[in-house]
Amino acid sequence: xKISARIQSEFNQHSVLLETNGSAKSIQIAPKPTGYGSSVNxxxxxxxxxxxxxxxxxxxxxxxxxxxxxxxxxxxTAEFGADGQPGDNFQYAAKVTSDASKAAIDDLIxxxxxxxxxxxxxxxxxxxxxxx
Numbered sequence: 001x002k003i004s005a006r007i008q009s010e011f012n013q014h015s016v017l018l019e020t021n022g023s024a025k026s027i028q029i030a031p032k033p034t035g036y037g038s039s040v041n042x043x044x045x046x047x048x049x050x051x052x053x054x055x056x057x058x059x060x061x062x063x064x065x066x067x068x069x070x071x072x073x074x075x076x077t078a079e080f081g082a083d084g085q086p087g088d089n090f091q092y093a094a095k096v097t098s099d100a101s102k103a104a105i106d107d108l109i110x111x112x113x114x115x116x117x118x119x120x121x122x123x124x125x126x127x128x129x130x131x132x
Contacts, residue, residue, distance in 0.1 A: 001020060001021055002019075002020070002021055003018075003019070003020045004018070004019045005017070005018050005019075006018075006019075007038070009031070009036065009037055009038070010036075011031075011035045011036060012031055012035045013031065014029055014030065014031040014037070014038055014039075016028075016029050043078065043080050043087060046078070046087070047076040047077070047078060048076075049118050050074075050076045050090070050092060050116075050118055050119060050122075051074040051075070051076045051092065052118075053116050053117060053118035053119065054072075054074050054092065054094060054112060054113075054116050054118075054119070055072045055074050055094075057112045057115065057116045057117075058072045058094065058096055058108065058109070058112050059072065061108060061111055061112045061115065062096075062098070062108055065104075065108060065111075067098055067100045067104060067105075067108055068098060068099060068100070069096055069097065069098045069108075070097045070098060070099075071095075071096070071097035072094065072095070072096055072097070073094065073095040073097075074092060074093070074094045074095075075092060075093050075094075076090070076091070076092040077089075077090075077091050077092070078090045078091070090122065094109055094112075096108065096109060
């Protein structure tokens with residue numbers, strides 16, 4: 001699966017294009033009040049990636065287990081320090097709404113935690129390379 005993200009930023013314009021295997025979509029993110037750059041920061045988007053991955057994976061894994069999920073809530077937090085310093089203390093909690101038993105839901109959450117791709121990428125540590 002090939003995934004890409006592109007940002008084009010100019011004064012009072014901030015465009016975001018995402019693509020997975022040739023399927024493109026855009027999301028709206030306003031520019032900063034100064035007109036340049038994004039009004040959301042990378043840390044916020046990283047936590048959104050974790051929350052989105054877990055949410056989507058809950059639905060995917062629930063379907064495999066024949067569990068009907070009617071709602072998912074994911075809260076992610078982390079701490080970031082000075083400029084250039086990596087984030088730390090990444091944590092998340094999930095609430096799943098389903099008619100399944102509490103034990104089944106707890107198993108689903110634990111299993112999904114083990115297979116969530118973005119989470120596993122961060123846990124492994126990813127090589128990030130600048131190409132010029």
